[in-house]
Amino acid sequence: MKLIGSTTSPYVRKVRVYLAETGISHRFVPVDAWQPTAELLAMAPIGKVPVLDLDDGTVLFESALVIEYLESLLPPHHRLVPAAGEARWTTLRWCALAHGMIDATATRVLELRRPEPLQMKERLAHEEARSARIIVAAERGLEGRDYFAGNKLTLADLTLATAMQYIDFRYSHEWRSGAPRLAGWCCTLHDRPSFVSTQPPGFVRPA
Numbered sequence: 001m002k003l004i005g006s007t008t009s010p011y012v013r014k015v016r017v018y019l020a021e022t023g024i025s026h027r028f029v030p031v032d033a034w035q036p037t038a039e040l041l042a043m044a045p046i047g048k049v050p051v052l053d054l055d056d057g058t059v060l061f062e063s064a065l066v067i068e069y070l071e072s073l074l075p076p077h078h079r080l081v082p083a084a085g086e087a088r089w090t091t092l093r094w095c096a097l098a099h100g101m102i103d104a105t106a107t108r109v110l111e112l113r114r115p116e117p118l119q120m121k122e123r124l125a126h127e128e129a130r131s132a133r134i135i136v137a138a139e140r141g142l143e144g145r146d147y148f149a150g151n152k153l154t155l156a157d158l159t160l161a162t163a164m165q166y167i168d169f170r171y172s173h174e175w176r177s178g179a180p181r182l183a184g185w186c187c188t189l190h191d192r193p194s195f196v197s198t199q200p201p202g203f204v205r206p207a
Helices: 010-022 038-043 063-072 085-112 121-141 155-170 180-190
Strands: 002-005 027-030 051-053 059-061
Touching: 002 010, 010 063, 010 085, 010 155, 038 051, 051 063, 059 063, 085 121, 085 155, 121 155, 121 180, 155 180
Parallel strands: 002 027
Antiparallel strands: 002 051, 051 059
């Protein structure tokens, strides 16, 4: 089984962290997502990574679908998305918020890569405000808790920790003083081997 993706994509990284945490055997194949090969586009016509190439030739893409499949490989007690009940919806809700933060950061990055006269200041402000709201929600969500869903590590934690480090990587700014619980939680999660081993090239963790 091969995971194909960019070393800087937060959605690829989420899957890589998940694979490291669960110990599922795979081979990671790095690609340039901005210059996909014809072979990659034939596998994933949407032109996005991650792509999971299974041993039987089946190809899955989009991180949510990839993780849905990977979850099916694990015994129920080892899965990182609860099967039912409040814990499941809480996990998926925090995942959705984390995806929103990743999307906001990525949109801001792409806007800043446009020639300055063409950049939309309103769009930049919109995405920065979206990130700020989610950080506030995450800070509140950690009040009296060690994990975002239930009493153990879930996909919610992995996705939010990935999103927060993507902010530090692509939208570095001082957010920690306003969210001290989230800052401490991130420090703990980002010390895990799954995060250390998948850091984007050139990334330096804030002091």
